[in-house]
Amino acid sequence: MSLTRRDFVKLCTGTVAGFGVSQMFNPSVVQALEKFVPHVFWIQGQGCTGCSVSLLNSVHPSIAKVLLDVITLDFHPTIMGSEGEVAWGHMTDVAKEQKGKYIVIFEGSVPVAENGHYCILGEKDGKEYTMLETTLEMAKNAAVVVNVGTCAAYGGIPAAEGNVTGSTSVTKVLADNGIKTPVVNVPGCPPHPDWMIGTLVYAINAIEEKGLEGGLGEVVKILDSEGRPTPFFGENIHDNCPYLSKFDEDEFSKVFTDKENCRYELGCKGPSANADCFKRKWNGGVNWCVENAVCLGCVEPGFPDEMSPFYEAG
Amino acid sequence: MSKSSTPAKDGKIKIAIDPVSRIEGHLKAEVVVKDGKVVDAWLSGGMYRGFENILVGRDPRDAAQLTQRLCGVCPTAHSTAACLALDDACDVKITKNGRVTRNLIFGANYLQSHLLHFYHLAALDFVRGPGKAPFVPRFDQPDLRLDEKTNAVAVDQYIKALEIRRICHEMVALFGGKMPHISGQVVGGTTEIPTKEKLAEYASRFKEVRKFVAETYLPTVYLIGSVYKDLFKIGGGYKNCMSYGVFPMDEEGTKTLIDSGVYIDGKDEKFNPALIKEFVKYSWFEDSCSDLHPSKGKTIPDVHKEGAYSFIKASRYNKKPVEVGPLARMWIHNPELSEIGKKQLKDLYGIKAVKFRDLGEDLAFSLMGRHVARAEEALIVADAINDTWLKEIKAGEDTYVESKVPVTGEGIGFTEAPRGSLLHYINIQDSKVANYQLMPATLWNTNPRDDMGQRGPVEEALIGCPVPDTGSPVDISRIIRSFDP
Ligand code: SF4
Numbered sequence: 153m154s155l156t157r158r159d160f161v162k163l164c165t166g167t168v169a170g171f172g173v174s175q176m177f178n179p180s181v182v183q184a185l186e187k188f189v190p191h192v193f194w195i196q197g198q199g200c201t202g203c204s205v206s207l208l209n210s211v212h213p214s215i216a217k218v219l220l221d222v223i224t225l226d227f228h229p230t231i232m233g234s235e236g237e238v239a240w241g242h243m244t245d246v247a248k249e250q251k252g253k254y255i256v257i258f259e260g261s262v263p264v265a266e267n268g269h270y271c272i273l274g275e276k277d278g279k280e281y282t283m284l285e286t287t288l289e290m291a292k293n294a295a296v297v298v299n300v301g302t303c304a305a306y307g308g309i310p311a312a313e314g315n316v317t318g319s320t321s322v323t324k325v326l327a328d329n330g331i332k333t334p335v336v337n338v339p340g341c342p343p344h345p346d347w348m349i350g351t352l353v354y355a356i357n358a359i360e361e362k363g364l365e366g367g368l369g370e371v372v373k374i375l376d377s378e379g380r381p382t383p384f385f386g387e388n389i390h391d392n393c394p395y396l397s398k399f400d401e402d403e404f405s406k407v408f409t410d411k412e413n414c415r416y417e418l419g420c421k422g423p424s425a426n427a428d429c430f431k432r433k434w435n436g437g438v439n440w441c442v443e444n445a446v447c448l449g450c451v452e453p454g455f456p457d458e459m460s461p462f463y464e465a466g
Numbered sequence: 467m468s469k470s471s472t473p474a475k476d477g478k479i480k481i482a483i484d485p486v487s488r489i490e491g492h493l494k495a496e497v498v499v500k501d502g503k504v505v506d507a508w509l510s511g512g513m514y515r516g517f518e519n520i521l522v523g524r525d526p527r528d529a530a531q532l533t534q535r536l537c538g539v540c541p542t543a544h545s546t547a548a549c550l551a552l553d554d555a556c557d558v559k560i561t562k563n564g565r566v567t568r569n570l571i572f573g574a575n576y577l578q579s580h581l582l583h584f585y586h587l588a589a590l591d592f593v594r595g596p597g598k599a600p601f602v603p604r605f606d607q608p609d610l611r612l613d614e615k616t617n618a619v620a621v622d623q624y625i626k627a628l629e630i631r632r633i634c635h636e637m638v639a640l641f642g643g644k645m646p647h648i649s650g651q652v653v654g655g656t657t658e659i660p661t662k663e664k665l666a667e668y669a670s671r672f673k674e675v676r677k678f679v680a681e682t683y684l685p686t687v688y689l690i691g692s693v694y695k696d697l698f699k700i701g702g703g704y705k706n707c708m709s710y711g712v713f714p715m716d717e718e719g720t721k722t723l724i725d726s727g728v729y730i731d732g733k734d735e736k737f738n739p740a741l742i743k744e745f746v747k748y749s750w751f752e753d754s755c756s757d758l759h760p761s762k763g764k765t766i767p768d769v770h771k772e773g774a775y776s777f778i779k780a781s782r783y784n785k786k787p788v789e790v791g792p793l794a795r796m797w798i799h800n801p802e803l804s805e806i807g808k809k810q811l812k813d814l815y816g817i818k819a820v821k822f823r824d825l826g827e828d829l830a831f832s833l834m835g836r837h838v839a840r841a842e843e844a845l846i847v848a849d850a851i852n853d854t855w856l857k858e859i860k861a862g863e864d865t866y867v868e869s870k871v872p873v874t875g876e877g878i879g880f881t882e883a884p885r886g887s888l889l890h891y892i893n894i895q896d897s898k899v900a901n902y903q904l905m906p907a908t909l910w911n912t913n914p915r916d917d918m919g920q921r922g923p924v925e926e927a928l929i930g931c932p933v934p935d936t937g938s939p940v941d942i943s944r945i946i947r948s949f950d951p
């Protein structure tokens with residue numbers, strides 16, 4: 153893998169200068185990143201492809217570099233060249249060959265009602281494969297499962313109240329079926345590209361340093377109780393918000409376009425959201441939800457039901 | 467599509483492509499091939515999430531946030547349609563600056579979506595990517611015709627376009643908060659008043675995007691088309707199309723940058739919202755959901771329904787299947803072609819064309835015609851950003867009007883997502899969502915047969931598609947992808 157030290161440091165810091173490199177991303181480790189290019193399968197269930205589109209926004213390292221040097225992306229419905237049985241067959245062949253060593257990434261939730269019929273992913277030799285059975289099969293033989301997005305991690309919108317598809321998180325489907333592969337959740341609706349790439353790079357890095365088992369042990373160590381890597385999800389938005397002093401002084405904005413005051417009364421869910429958006433910001437650092445409107449708490453297991461109504465104080 | 471497929475006694479071979487990749491969502495195509503050509507086709511949408519049901523009982527204002535999550539490529543389109551429906555239901559008249567800011571947000575995502583579609587979804591149909599996954603494996607006979615030099619240039623463009631579309635997202639986020647899934651558009655306008663600084667940031671990013679659209683994307687589409695001229699002859703379909711119109715140019719919503727209209731059986735008609743209906747005979751929904759206008763719409767799944775083969779409802783205009791999307795819009799709006807378009811049509815194709823319709827029905831309604839229409843439209847949107855909206859916008863002037871959710875009410879929002887006509891309908895009772903119906907572009911294009919037995923537009927476009935080698939049915943997904951389903 154040919155990440156330069158500079159790329160790596162940039163990835164791990166927010167866009168705002170001066171927030172420093174997180175201690176766990178010890179730059180000395182970066183030099184070791186040379187050989188290990190894992191096979192990765194990206195499976196989409198009930199989602200909107202927003203996580204994939206957000207991934208394409210990766211800057212350091214660029215998404216082109218990620219695809220060409222950092223990982224071998226053997227399956228990704230939105231960007232792969234192949235289709236139909238050629239694609240499906242390639243995935244199952246490589247998965248067999250790489251058993252126990254590959255990374256599987258899930259985007260979107262898993263509908264379990266009606267035997268999984270609400271989400272069909274592909275077909276081979278006349279048999280259709282549902283998201284449910286593909287999830288179980290691909291997770292069982294993976295080294296690690298990475299759930300990107302709140303749908304895969306916690307169920308998200310497809311699993312919200314009123315759904316008829318029995319939609320649930322990948323995490324729960326695996327637990328219910330006794331699959332013990334380590335799971336990392338990178339929530340967000342969608343997640344920031346740095347959260348996804350940063351987590352992947354951290355895992356690759358750790359595996360390269362300490363071998364498969366030791367490396368995965370390192371990865372599990374940095375997860376919080378919701379399975380999220382703390383370097384990205386370890387701080388509360390409200391506690392770090394530039395408007396916090398206004399909150400403490402009871403100075404609240406009454407309309408969205410008032411940018412002077414705290415957004416709490418407009419419905420801001422910053423107090424119950426844990427992510428580093430306040431310093432990392434979005435899309436090249438040009439803006440973020442709270443500066444623009446309100447935080448919806450999109451990285452939390454309770455999103456969206458516990459966060460709505462979005463525009464009423466929680 | 468296993469290569470062992472041998473024809474049945476009647477000479478017919480059935481092949482399936484599942485997944486149809488490089489699209490947004492889950493789609494399967496099944497076709498019957500006879501004598502090297504497709505003679506019948508079925509498209510199956512393999513996923514159901516049930517947003518309509520999830521929205522019921524919620525705060526109506528949440529609809530704009532929740533429905534954006536239908537599509538990560540065009541969330542701004544859903545946010546726009548939902549906000550138009552909510553503006554209507556809450557009876558708000560937005561300010562001029564609010565309207566223009568919305569156009570700047572949506573316009574930047576139009577460009578993002580068109581670039582993503584051509585370069586990152588469709589281009590691998592014509593370009594050999596790097597010899598590494600995810601660009602390989604491919605079909606044995608991928609029909610890639612570009613010479614080595616042109617191919618290398620195209621691969622460079624693929625990578626450059628990744629960056630340009632990311633810059634488009636930054637433009638969206640400047641006023642929209644973030645992308646994908648913006649926070650900055652709400653009932654009553656936008657949550658951020660553009661400042662001088664942010665407008666300058668938007669404009670400087672836009673410069674690079676516009677240059678790429680005009681000088682790289684547009685000529686490349688024509689150039690690739692000239693190497694694949696035969697693809698102007700396939701994928702025509704019904705040649706019926708529709709546009710709701712998009713990008714309001716006044717506060718009354720009477721004038722749009724791109725016209726609304728309907729074109730059926732060779733005749734132009736004024737768009738009449740009352741003539742839209744959905745049919746579900748071949749969709750996994752209860753029959754009681756059929757033959758309804760969205761304001762009466764119902765969405766009750768029934769996965770055991772006999773004969774059904776898709777989660778997509780069959781949307782119809784006056785009971786006719788109509789194509790939607792860039793080709794439909796360019797056909798209806800019939801703008802003057804770009805200078806580069808006129809020149810290349812003459813130099814590369816020997817066609818003298820000034821306006822879009824000069825291409826003629828047969829060339830325009832085709833696989834390549836759709837790519838040309840999309841590229842021409844990208845320049846029109848870029849020009850509107852440049853010549854109109856960036857001039858109209860007033861730094862510091864209000865973009866938001868306060869409103870209250872009514873106890874009862876209804877609203878409808880019509881817009882055009884980059885991939886085609888989009889409608890949101892909301893019915894409010896007790897200040898909560900009582901019914902919400904969604905009709906995205908995918909429903910118009912990739913739908914299955916309707917109650918009258920008519921194929922959906924993409925199904926019809928597949929008829930006649932050449933399949934010389936059933937082991938490598940490249941043109942089938944090329945046609946499907948040309949719609950950006
Ligand atoms: S704007 Fe939101 S996150 Fe910031 S202080 Fe107010 S409530 Fe907390």
Ligand code: SF4
Binds near residue numbers: 341440449450
């Ligand atoms: S600010 Fe809140 S809603 Fe926005 S991305 Fe971060 S956690 Fe999600």
